[in-house]
Amino acid sequence: xxxxxxxxxxxxxxxxKKAYERELKRLQAELVEMQAWVQHSGARIVVIFEGRDAxxxxxxxxxxxxxxxxxxxxxxxxxxxxxxxxxxxxFQRYVAHLPAAGEIVLMDRSWYNRAGVEHVMGYCTNEEYHxxxxxxxxxxxxxxxxxxxxxxYWFSVSDVEQEKRFRSRAxxxxxxxxxxxxxxxxxxxxxxxxxxxxxxxxxxxxxxxxWYEVESDDKRRSRINMIAHLLSQVPWRPVExxxxxxxxxxxxxxxxxxxxxxxxxxxxxAATLE
Numbered sequence: 001x002x003x004x005x006x007x008x009x010x011x012x013x014x015x016x017k018k019a020y021e022r023e024l025k026r027l028q029a030e031l032v033e034m035q036a037w038v039q040h041s042g043a044r045i046v047v048i049f050e051g052r053d054a055x056x057x058x059x060x061x062x063x064x065x066x067x068x069x070x071x072x073x074x075x076x077x078x079x080x081x082x083x084x085x086x087x088x089x090x091f092q093r094y095v096a097h098l099p100a101a102g103e104i105v106l107m108d109r110s111w112y113n114r115a116g117v118e119h120v121m122g123y124c125t126n127e128e129y130h131x132x133x134x135x136x137x138x139x140x141x142x143x144x145x146x147x148x149x150x151x152x153y154w155f156s157v158s159d160v161e162q163e164k165r166f167r168s169r170a171x172x173x174x175x176x177x178x179x180x181x182x183x184x185x186x187x188x189x190x191x192x193x194x195x196x197x198x199x200x201x202x203x204x205x206x207x208x209x210x211w212y213e214v215e216s217d218d219k220r221r222s223r224i225n226m227i228a229h230l231l232s233q234v235p236w237r238p239v240e241x242x243x244x245x246x247x248x249x250x251x252x253x254x255x256x257x258x259x260x261x262x263x264x265x266x267x268x269x270a271a272t273l274e
Contacts, residue, residue, distance in 0.1 A: 015220040027227045028067050035068050035104070037236035042101035044148045045234065048110045051155030052193070053183040054165040056216040060155070060223045061106050064230070068104070077108035090114060090132060091139050098148070111136065115200040117182055120192045133203040140209040150209045151233055153226055154197070159190055161217045 038045060047064075049057040065073050076097045085093050091111055099105045114132040118124040124132075143150050157165075166183065169175045186193055205211045212229060216222035 014218050015224065017220070020220040020224060023224050024063060024227075027224065027231065028063070030231050031064060031227065032067050033238055034231060034234055034236040035072050036239045036241065037234075038104055039072060039102045040239045041236075043234075043236075044099040044101060045104045046099060046107065046143070046148055046150050047104070047230065048107045048112070048150070048152040049155065050109060050112050050116070050153065051214070051216070052157045052162055053186045054162050054169070054178075055155035055157040056219045056222055057108060057155050059219060060214075060226055061108055063223050064106060064227060072102065073104040073106065074099075075106050075108060076110075090128070091135070098143070111139075112200065112204075115204070116193065116196055120189055120196050121182060121185065133199070136204050137206045137209075140204070140206065144208045149234060151230060152209060152211050153214050154211050155214045155216045155222065155226075157216050159187075163187060 037043070049061060051057055061075060065075060074097075078093065078097075081093065094111050097105060097107075111132075114124055114129060115136070119129045140150060166179065166187070169178050201211055214222050214226045
């Protein structure tokens with residue numbers, strides 16, 4: 001039987017740090033090459049990151065975009081909808097963030113909020129929920145038929161590992177902001193979220209836009225596996241680029257820098273560390 005989101009999905013020992021860092025750099029170099037192909041070909045890519053709270057979506061997005069041009073690869077992480085947005089067609093505010101030619105959009109959560117937190121926490125009506133399950137596959141087929149490359153990833157984490165990460169965040173003042181009431185509710189409503197994910201998969205795992213599951217109890221493995229899979233799903237190829245020639249600096253023509261006002265200089269805080 002395949003391992004489910006609710007089980008302790010062992011993937012072996014944690015990936016060694018050196019092997020992880022070596023392969024991550026190699027994959028990130030390929031992402032840069034893929035980005036060049038996207039710009040050259042005018043491709044449009046949407047990558048959806050969904051999954052349990054604390055499953056590692058955000059940290060994976062950081063590794064994907066670390067060396068990419070932010071004008072090409074954009075992260076979309078929308079806040080709760082405004083009153084005006086709540087009165088619109090549900091998908092309307094997401095349409096505004098879809099890519100133009102030569103762009104990659106990485107969605108840190110997406111329209112699938114309705115199938116997960118909104119449904120489980122009662123933020124939408126049953127009518128709105130069932131309408132979403134009906135319309136989402138239609139909407140996604142339209143995107144794919146128009147030429148958008150749509151990839152959907154579900155990050156799966158065990159209940160034990162999720163709670164461990166929550167406690168780590170609670171004890172870390174640098175990451176405590178990552179914990180919200182909805183995050184904490186995901187512990188007490190674990191089975192509700194499991195059922196919601198199962199129903200979502202039944203309705204939206206379609207041939208033209210399937211779900212891909214990323215086991216993420218080991219964050220190193222999940223990042224490597226997700227990025228490698230992403231690269232395999234995009235029909236990119238290396239693009240020949242012109243060599244960059246750094247010009248010689250011309251000789252000075254008498255310019256003299258005006259005196260600097262010491263009061264406007266940033267203090268040398270680094271000197272206190274020496």
